[in-house]
Amino acid sequence: MGMKEYKTINKVAGPLIFVEKTEPVGFGELVTVSLPDGSTKRGQVLDTSKDVVVVQVFEGTRGIDTSSTVRFTGDIVRLPCSKDMLGRVLSGSGNPIDGGPKIVPEERREIIGAAINPYARQYPREFIQTGISAIDGMNTLVRGQKLPIFSGSGLPHNDIALQIARQAKVRGEGEEFAVIFAAMGITNEEAYHFMKDFERTGALERAVVFLNLADDPAIERILTPRMALTAAEFLAYEYDLHVLVILTDMTNYCEALREMSAAREEVPGRRGYPGYMYTDLSTIYERAGRIRGRKGTITQFPILTMPGDDITHPIPDLSGYITEGQIVLSRELHAKGIYPPIDVLPSLSRLMKEGIGEGMTRDDHVQWNDQMYAAYAEGVDLRGLVAIVGEEALSDRDRKFLRFADEFERRFVQQGKYEDRDIEYTLDLGWELLSMLPEAELMKIERKFIEKYHPAYRKKTAAGEEAAEAAA
């Protein structure tokens, strides 16, 4: 029952096959297709009716002919899960490709995760220190957040992702963490770069890698992030691990989705992407989070390259509406030789307000952040004016803001790929820059913080202490 085989393929279109005269087949069922050459491919039912069943084939339809055999398994797509997945490299559809043994599953989980009941969620508020000033200081990440990197072709998003994977920690805790790395349609070279770094730093032991490379079937990419998140949920909720999930590159995922949609002859939405892309992406991104009463958490770092650096393109646009902020990379900063080229102005972390301040980062962080933003935005604005009237026409005050913006980029944003700055260093560095401005301009910071952290006062107290010590 349910295991009957059919040789009734009557149409193949792109990644889809159409099978006729079947027994009732369930929506979403897993399908295996046996080709005349003896190989098999897997697929999933996209549309089922009494007349015809539409199957999307993950590995592509190359080689399939009308004499191929289709078998409906009566089950849906699952990932064999085990703690032994840690340290392993799997294909985009979950099979080991590192030459190691098969994974003996403790559990076979559906890869379509059920939605977390919003009532069961716990609001994320634990500060994760990434060691990158532009993130920790300006757009702080918290545990359970989904914070994508909006990048462009040729920008060093992979290096930033790696740096975060290496350095991310919740301070004062030795809790167990794991990294899930899901590659979708990236090149062999990029994958090699990631793997090399994982091996070198020993991170691989704590990682599960899913690889769907550029020359792997595009349709498989629709499974890859779901496989990765299923593994993440298993490790987070069964083994209480704090899981950091890196998904790269979501743009390739969306292209695969569009390809599927076109093959199904669906009514296209914007720029040919399917109208349900928002919903589809949300079933990936919303799997990040924390659940009340459970120890493990899932933090997501999706990476996407904005086609034509256009942030209004449907892929970054729909992502931005779902994720809890975004880290935006700038080609201009990159061209200036600044790493990481994070443009803080369009960047945002929606959850930072609960994760910073006294007891979490430092008491001055909230107002410090407001002031840094306002000052940098003003400086950047003034650059526009300088281009027209020249720097000489600026007032003394304006020139200070202009210099602040330059220093902000050169000293605060810029740091080494292996430089791991703690939050105090980041905040103090910010204060050093703020001290370039007239004190009266620091309108967003309360007096007490200025007196506590402003270098002008700190020197005084330090000098005072020294004097006191000397006197003693």
Add this chain to the structure above:
Amino acid sequence: MEVKAVGKVGEVYRVSGPLVVGEGIRPRMYDVCFVGEEGLMGEVVGLVGEKTLIQVYEDTSGIKPGDRIENTGMPLSVELGPGLIKSFYDGIQRPLPGLKEVSGDFISRGLHVPGLDRKKNWEFNPAVKKGDKVKGGDIIGTVQETEVVEHKILVPPYVGESTITEINGGKFTVEDTVAVLDDGTELKLYHKWPVRQARPYIEKLPPLIPLITGQRILDTLFPVAKGGTAAIPGPFGSGKTVTQHQLAKWSDAHIVVYIGCGERGNEMTEVLEEFPELIDPRTNKPLMERTVLIANTSNMPVAAREASVYTGITIAEYFRDMGYDVSIMADSTSRWAEAMREISGRLEEMPGEEGYPAYLASRIAEFYERAGRVKTLGGSVGSVSVIGAVSPPGGDFSEPVTQNTLRIVKVFWALDAKLAARRHFPAINWLQSYSLYTDTLKEWYDENVAADWSELRKWAMEVLQEEANLQEIVQLVGSDALPESQRLLLEVARLIREVFLQQYAYHPVDSYCSPQKQYDMLKGIKEVNDMFFKALEQGKLIDEIINVPGKEEFARAKFEEDYKTALQNAIETMRKALFGE
């Protein structure tokens, strides 16, 4: 039980995502059906020949042709009665805490939990007695639902005029009969109402009273009336959700219905954690005591998302019918429109603009038309104010959902990514936004806040407009090239922007600003303006005026509990410095 009608049970013919095609049933449009062994809930959205198109509110994986379909013969309805307040529902009024109880942290399928608690006892106080005549919409008694909400028990609107033959006070569950009419109709504490049908009222009344939101830019510059409609479109990260949360927190409605429609799970969690802690400035009780929450997050089934806005507005109308002022926040109506598009696409309907169905405009109009200040069937006055967030792709306001919304709503709060990037919040653009209620509400403000309110408002708008004009020149030649009076005007405009318009949602004092405080602050800025120009006339140097001591304190006064003293002190400091008085 009714006799089993022909065509009540049929079977599945086809499944395509949330769309199931059935045969063998003969339903009416919008009847609710149960599909498959698990009884997945769905709604009839089309009839084609012998076939029925059903949008299913849950994931359809595993459903196959031949599976059973049962037609309930009833349209999608909500349960209206005590127990709504403080509830946290999904898009089809299933309580999320109840779902957690039966299925754990993740929402599984085929769960049936009634919208109102069946076991809870409510103390019912009759307001009418045996022999009294009642009709649909009349109040037969009350239940103290929460500390601040007195729930009025209504005769269902569809009941004609009849006489009460029996009515009892005391403790009842929602399903107990509390009154009997002469035609034998038994009245309970709750009744059901189909969500897609607006609840009836006698007549609409003009909107003459503002919905006070405690947000300076909204109340002072772009007010919305009780019973009015407003839209907040903006790109992501511009603060739609924070603004909606602020409105849900501080708007002076009796009841607030908040719909998280296709948005983030964590945002609803935030509301859930925060609202029981926050105190309503009007009642001094937690805000949750007057709030109904509906959450159909983006990853929950898309058909239920489509239904969620109707569920929300029906609940709002029900409280309106008790004579309450209700405000409803829908975040985001774009996700609702997208749900329509998604289902329309599955139905293979001819698409209109950008793939949206051709009926998008009429659906949006129908929804907003359910707002209004009305004379209820029971003879009292109640209102529903609707505030919809819109999420235009790429922040482009010319897209169909924004455009169709703007054609119908009366207030437009335009969020601006540029303001958000420089952390000017609320990031509402004062030049682009508008309110068509300013004239009708003028009288209320002048009477209830201050006689020169509208004059002051006009002055502030003029300064901001003038600033925009001058900024164009500054962009070309720099501010030093402007005459001194204009440089001073820029400084005053800066005060309006930074002191008055910027408001900190997360600051305990600044989060809510009463109309009186709004007036005092703006009046204070006007006073500073007059001082500045007087000083200039007397020959003071512009830099001396702009950098006058006291300005910083003036800017901070809004954060003080006793803002009045702080404002006055700051103004005095400035006066002394400028005129040495």
